[in-house]
Amino acid sequence: MKVSYNWLNESLDLSGVSPRELAEQITLTGIEVDSVSEPANELKNIVVGHVLTAERMADSDHLNVTVVEVGQDEPIQIVCGAPNVKAGQKVIVALPGARLVNGLKIKKSKLRGVVSNGMICSLEELGFSDSVIPKNSEEGIYVLPEDAQIGEDALPYLGLNDAFIELDITPNRADALSMRGVAYEAGAILEQTPKFTGVNLSEDPTDSVDEYVNVSVENSEDNPIYKMRVIKDLVVTESPLWLQRKLMHAGIRPIDAVVDVTNYIMLEYGQPLHAFDYDALNSKDILVRRARGSETLVTLDGQERKLSSDNLVITNGADPVALAGVMGGENTHVTGETKTVALESAVFESSLIRKTAQALNLRSESSSRFEKGLNKETVQDALDHAAALIASLGKGQVVSGTAEVVSEEPAYQTVTTTLNKINGSLGTDLTVGEVENIFNRLGFENSVTVDEISVTVPPRRWDISIEADLLEEVARIYGYDQLPSTLPRSESVPGELTHAQKLTRFTRHYMEGCGLGQAISYALTTTEKAAAFSLEESAPVELDWPMSEEHKALRQSLLSGLLDNVQYNVARQTKNVALFEIGRIFTRQEKDLPKETTHVAGVMTGSLVENSWQETEIRVDYFAVKGIVEEWLDTLGVLEGISFVPFKELPELHPGRTAKVLWNGQYIGVIGQLHPQLAQDRDLNDTVVFELNMEPLLANEQDTLTYESIPKYPGTSRDIAFVVDESVLHAEVMDVMTEVGGKWLRSIRLFDLYQGDNIEAGKKSLAYTLSYLNPEATLKEEEVNSDFEKVKQALVERVQADIR
Template sequence: MFVPVEWLKQYVDIENIDIKDLRDGLVMSGSNVETVEYLGERINKIVVGKILEIKKHPNAEKLVVTQVDVGDEVIQIVTGATNVEEGQYIPVILNGGRLPDGTKIKRGKLRGVISNGMMCSGEELGIEDKALPMHQAKDGIYILDEDYPLGMDIKDVLGFDDHIIEFEITPNRPDCLSMLGMAREASATFNVPLKELKINIKEEVDNIENYASVEVLDSELCNRYVARVIKDVKIKPSPQWMQNRLMKAGIRPINNIVDITNYVMLELGQPLHAFDLDTLAGKKIIVKRAKEGESFVTLDGAERKLDNSILMIADSEKSVALAGIMGGLNSEVTDNTKTILLESANFSANAVRSISKKLGLRTEASARFEKGIDPNTAIIAANRVCELVEELKIGKVVKGVIDIYPNRLEEKVIEIRPKRMNDLLGTDLSNEEMIDILERLGMKVETKQEKFSVTVPSFRLDITQEIDFVEEIARIYGFNNLGMTLPKGNTQGAKTNGQIIEALAKNTLNAVGLNEIQTYSFISPKTFDLLCIPEESFMRRVVKLINPLGEETSVMRTTLMGNMLEVLSRNYNRNVEKAQAFELGNTFIPKSIPVETLPIEKKVLTLGMYGKEVDFYSLKGVIERLFERLGIKDFEYIPEKNHKTFHPGRCANIIYGNHILGVMGEIHPDVMENYDMDIRVYVSEIDFNIIYQIASLDRLYQELPKYPAVTRDMAIVVKDDIYVKQIEAIVKENGGKILESIKLFDVYKGKQIEEGYKSVAYSLTYRAKDRTLTDEEVTKVHEKIVKELEEKLGATLR
């Protein structure tokens, strides 16, 4: 909600409060301030001018040459605007002036004719198109509605010498969706007087009974319906001051009647609607549900199909408005309107929310109704509209009010315990201090022994029980004034084993150079096509969202590889030369199709990398470092040739016992083409649910060895199809207790090696814990290893 400070000052005495203090104070008392903007900050040398003369441009058909009086001189301006006429008052930016967007205007020539300034459009003045008055041409010059003093600063004319505070109003505080509501907050926060809004209608004529009647057939969905009638209406643009306030609040001025209803809505928080009474059949309003399958054309020109759950405003023949949302085209106020029926009603918050969602139609009115509105405001708002009509002399107020209010909302009386408030807040506020805070919030307090009997104003719909007062007292007292205390209890918080494992994994991956990413759990069904996942794959069995934001986020992910490749692709196509990332997140596996119960949430760790010095072994090294830190041993790699996402010759499954921990490898070129990348990318996806089970964080101390080690190197020639793990298994099996470690340090294929074979070189370390080994002991074991390699693998020493 946009709150112009100049307008706010009409209701609360904040004249002497600096804008920064006002912002900070409201933030500390619980109001969420999004932005503070000073409208005139970048405007310079824009003044009121009057067009004295318009002549055709000698060298251009679409340009005119004008003489404009700007107060102390008459200047010549060349323009292409088509909506200018002699005698009009317009905003003019002088030579050397600056527009809100920072553009500077200088004297120059247009097709050979000197132009000493520029006439300004609404857009050039910084007025958003959605707030620009209907009678102002979108691409034309902004025409002022009065004969303002020539040379007057435009900031003073359009109210730009003002700050606009944008608030994010939480759903529990609908009373703050108004100037008066924010004035109450400022009054309580700064302990300054709230200026009472006194409504005085001086003259009323005739009697409303002679003009209209109202019947409410569904009081469950319509809590209150107030109607007033205004006759002899003169439809024209509203005065500039009202237009200024509406535009600053983000509302487009339409005409004086519509503008007044919007003005009062912003002022008091009560939506209103004006009907052309002469278009209402039977001069009657009926509040009832729509007919099943009924069609209705709203003010925006759209035809909408209705059902009998939707509350409508109708006359004796037809529907004329969607209750609480938008009026109909068949009863709108036009330039020919002479008599209006003013609606100030209170509709069920749940009903308006449901209808608005069903029709896909949300308005300023529905945004307020769906959060809940005090029905006692309805009559005040109706009378305020009548007062403004009378003040602007645009109609005569008909005497009398139709007010159907069967279930009156009474003010709540709640008992609270001051001691309980202090105990919960950790404060030591006296009864007098607490009463002062509550009274500043508009509440009445009566002391009863050790309790307060508090009368809550009806506009505070969010306060229903004693505990609600804790926050109210705290925010006005000042959250920053609350002492810092630790909660008392017999329990101590600690991370679960799973959380510890996750934190260790993330820290390890960060330490080896990977950045953590987080992506949406919703993905596009096309992701599986991009990954070349087969049609029959379990990955395509997905949970589909009933009401997705769009096709790109319409299913729950069963793999994180698509998300990872999207991130890597985005970085690569933005000229990031090297990227290494990981994500630890959930996948969602349905128990059955169609989905009837909640899916299985499976935790998955995905690693991804590309770059000049990145290869298959870079990824393998990261995985092994991670497993080392998590205490996972005895895992192995098995080649995988059938995973369509990966290069068939550069992919492996990671095996632990009988479990497939995950998959790793180079992404298939076809997949890389789908993601618009022409480099090699390496990805691994690991089942972290298994990691939780097999990770071992215990570390056993081993004393440093007392006896020296003996190192023997061994180079053997084996066939190409022999895996390293086969060699190492034989070495470990025959190394006995004295084999301490085995390390591969070279794999060679070249001229000295027969085709179809390779040379594999290892460094073997032997050591005994209780003695120094002799050469004979080491040689005996070493020769046994070589012999077994020859017999089982056909290996020969090189």
């Protein structure tokens, strides 16, 4: 809502407060101000001129040489390109030295050798938007009324010596979508009661509205108030300048005096009105009802609308003539030929208007007011005021009486609270007098005592209905800057991270320590990518109405997004990428909300160590990533229950270089190299990834760790080397050795793996160090030897090892 300071000044005394001061106070006590504009600051030296002569320039098809009287000793010559310039017009002249919008300066100049001493202005050149300029002034200069005074400052004629405060109105404060609403609000701030000029309505006592219309409403819930007046014997003309400029500055294009009045009254009262050409209605009956399925209506914009029972329509008893609250019909709108106007002022059910406006994409100043609610007390006032104004501008007469169906009276709500409640909620120390003063400033009838506060809220503030609403009114008028600052003095409760939250934070720090940076990717992706890498088969969770294919389905893995990130980086010459993400993945469930599972995933590509003056490059490989995962699992204390099993089934990963991660037999994730085909498709080199379901690990609370004493006795070790079939897994060998290793075997370390020359094809050589320790005594040579011998035997028997 764009509020004119001068218009507001009609009902309040703003002499002591500048537009910017007022805007600041409005922002701090009630409604956010978006901007304040003062056009006169940009415009200088612009006066009223009188065109004495206008002649087409000899060698031009559009330029005119005009002589214009501008209140100086001599008239001045101006070359003007506007098609509509004519002798005798009062026009807006920018004199040499004038400034127009966007810093444009006017100088004496020559056009095709002809001297031009200024410029005759269009409204656009003065800063009016194309969308608000009257149609007949769109293609040229603006013509002022004949009584404009030659040589006077032209800005007041156009309302440009004003300031405009743009309010950003929240849904609860739709009462401020009118000049009167804003006047009450500003009045409360300035401690003034706004004064509105009364309506001077004279009716033709010889003619009754009942002779013209017979109003009925099918369902009073859809349409609690419907009122109609008739104005007759009209001549529809352009509206006067004072009216046009008010509309233009509010962002509405002037059309004709009737339509302009309805818009003006809407701005003043917040009450949308609609004017019908009475004769075009072809009926006395006005019936408000739901549209029927098969009906259509050609609206004002010339479009045929298919209607449904969700739409409320005004009918002439038989057919729809307007979409209630949204748009009028083309056949019944007011034209230059209109003699009699049927003027509607009504309250329609807001959600109905909202649905219709949304479905037909017809949001307007009117529909948005119906949607957000109206002041039910001024439905009649607005109608009377508009009827009187239309009659006076069109030299017509208002027929006596209002045809109406009213099922709801404006409600004065009584809301109560107490001084204790106010002070207890706000943390203030207000007195009875201060609270009383606040309600008086708001213009609310009230009775305030120490024990009870009772406030009667007028219908113009339909947003106030409960005690909390009163508290807000008190707080904002008192001033939030006046509130003390304290902290809650509640019973102390411990604030600490849960076990899962701690582990999640630890995981992040751990991954960062391993050189991986934290990524946050989009959870919405394409349907294909959503399903890629998923550990669990599931139908995708898809949006009902996506904005694009790119963000359509919820991810079922984190890797899909991380891979996008890697690709993005590599395509921008970042060759070494190491990222991890902790986030949710989504699995569809039959009845409940989708299951959300927290995963951790990582991706590495490029080199771990780059070639440098002293280091040779180490490329990322499967084992680098596996090491990171293993140490993480070990730190969580779960590594003992973990096994890595060759896994060929995930199509996105290399079938020979992928392991499935099992924890106590439960499938919790994968580690693997990206499938070469996928890597090639995405222009990536060797890329290794992992993704693990964190939830079972986070839920796993372990027994408290117990200290083990530092060994007092030395340990000893034995090395073993042997050849086995290359199909024998390290894990199998480890299982054998661990199983038979004896009670002193502490650890086994693989120190060599060899395949190639000197070894039979299809075989590999493995070498391990077995470390033994007895914490209680020095180990005897014979004990170790006999244990070690058992390992050798078992290897020979169980994995056909050829011991070297």
